[in-house]
Amino acid sequence: MVTVVGLGFVGLTTALGFAEYGHKVYGIEANLERFGTILGGKLPFLEPGLDEALLRHLGNNFIPTTDWDEAIKNSEYVYYCVGTPYGEDGQADLSFLYGAIEQTLAAIRDDKFRVLVTKSTIPPSTTERRLIPFLQDHGVKVPDQMGIANNPEFLREGHCWDDFIHADRIVLGVSDQRSEQMLKELYQKSNVPAYCVSLNTGEFIKYLSNTSLACLISYANEMSLAADAIGGIDIAAAFRILHMDKRWQSGSIRSYFYPGCGYGGYCLPKDTNAFYAVTKSAGFDGKILKQVIETNDAMPEKTAERIIRVAGHDKNVCIGVLGLSFNPGSDDTRDAPSAKIIKELNRKGYNNIVAYDPVAMEEFQKFYQLQYICKKNCQQVLDDAEILVIATAWPEFKNLRNETSKPIVDCRYML
Ligand SMILES: NC(=O)c1ccc[n+]([C@@H]2O[C@H](COP(=O)([O-])OP(=O)(O)OC[C@H]3O[C@@H](n4cnc5c(N)ncnc54)[C@H](O)[C@@H]3O)[C@@H](O)[C@H]2O)c1
Incomplete structure (x- = not known):
């Protein structure tokens, strides 16, 4: 038993x-x-x-x-x-x-x-x-x-x-x-x-797995920021075409080498930090891992800046955030990028925010004290908001461009 x-x-x-x-x-x-x-x-x-x-x-x-x-x-x-x-x-x-x-x-x-x-x-x-x-x-x-x-x-x-x-x-x-x-x-x-x-190897394999995934995500995000800085680059198209290379095609690992608004959820953020802390106390300072964490930590601010570039400087503009869970298919909102983005927008004075998620609204409201109003469905957000932000790649947002002519900041590069 x-x-x-x-x-x-x-x-x-x-x-x-x-x-x-x-x-x-x-x-x-x-x-x-x-x-x-x-x-x-x-x-x-x-x-x-x-x-x-x-x-x-x-x-x-x-x-x-x-x-x-x-x-x-x-x-x-x-x-x-x-x-x-x-x-x-x-x-x-x-x-x-x-x-x-x-x-x-x-x-x-x-x-x-x-x-x-x-x-x-x-x-x-x-x-x-x-x-x-x-x-x-x-x-x-x-x-x-x-x-x-x-x-x-x-x-x-x-x-x-x-x-x-x-x-x-x-x-x-x-x-x-x-x-x-x-x-x-x-x-x-x-x-x-x-x-x-061995005991140590068993524990290490789990961190090897999570830090490798975090590394892919942070590098994809860094590349998206670099592409943004250069300008004129269709980031989603670039990554999708990259994935057509045979070497990327054998599995869902591609979804990790894709830009977004930073990794979140219960595991990757805490595990990358915990592994970095344990290696430091063992006398090893992993420079790549440190940068992976720093890149991820910077993503909410970079994403908020991206949103504000579209929203403009009128802080009363109504911003509609679509997706609150850390990943589609889950109602877990622990360390969700959406929360960090809303927090960052609030910090910059943008408090007129409406939000919707297909399953995670209740969880999100339990966890976070932020300035935003939850809406019952996606349509209400489309009606009220002046600009839209996709923070979680739920399939129901896939056709957003056909449902609204309002500006969209596609933080998940899903459209
Ligand atoms: N969530 C994931 O995707 C995932 C994947 C792989 C590994 N992990 C790891 O697995 C562990 C658990 O993750 P989770 O997401 O299931 O966490 P969780 O917070 O959903 O569940 C942990 C549960 O343990 C209970 N608990 C704590 N102390 C207890 C005690 N003394 N007696 C009885 N119950 C107790 C808590 O009340 C809680 O319900 C973590 O170390 C996490 O890093 C999580």
Whole structure:
């Protein structure tokens, strides 16, 4: 049996994924509102496919619970899928992880061998230098009494279920044979190749992945700024024609080498910063990574300047922002570029802003205190605004040029 701690995008997907493989899974969630929603058979966020998996497994293979003692007593695997948000100086904040491990240890009443697995994104060397000493300080003998491993997750929000079930690879960062064997058994039914690597390598692979994607995005954005400065360049056409080269054609990686208004969401911003912080404390100053972060940090201001070039200097002009979620297909607004752009416009005195998103309006209003008014649909924004800004590439904005003659700032180069 498996206990999954933290039922967010990653944890709920992981719990239901293991349930789909036929395992019995307990799900523990500290946020009682989120817990109640899941217990009632509903998703707390938008994720196609995950809703059906929840209905299939709830009360069968998947048991949401608040009873740590029962869950831990019965489980051989404890998976941590809690948040690892921005901490001090850009470092990953591990307090949720430590808290969840402490709750696990408090619930252990026997000497059964269990493996504790971190699926949350944690910087390379965290397991070796911080988690193992943390367990040892609590009197746990690793790995004789308990195993510890990491199993980073690569899913994309909006595609969580599909990316988990049809993963390209499973990465298992392990240092003892018993845990390795147990983890291989856990994934036996998945038909996805599993690669066992050292603890540090497992953690590193996740950051290698996210920083590489961030690097592609920042370079594409830098090129778009350079093209803008030169003038007379059709940026969208240039990138689309670049992608016709055979070498770019084998997959969705193209979507990362495409300009926009900066990467956002829960992972890329915090993970690039956390990795930069950990490398600096290891005595290495990665110049490219530093520039990737700086380029991204500059994008909201550059984008606001681009919008103001079209809006003009009358600060009462009504600006319509289309798209608030960080990516199409998701209602997640954490670190969304749209929020940074609105904030930047507000800072420059442009407060007459109307906004619309197909799914993320409620989330956005919960998270951000900014000067703007939400509209019920796209048409209301088209009616009220004098200029339009596409901040998220939702398919419903694709035909905007046929729906309005008002000026459009296409921050996603989608038209
Ligand atoms: N969201 C993604 O696309 C994605 C992809 C890959 C990896 N990750 C990583 O996975 C981790 C989780 O990300 P997420 O997006 O699922 O986060 P999330 O914020 O949606 O979910 C984390 C959940 O953990 C719960 N939690 C925290 N402490 C707890 C405790 N002690 N007991 C029970 N529940 C607890 C929180 O209430 C929250 O619901 C992060 O490290 C993230 O970087 C995220």
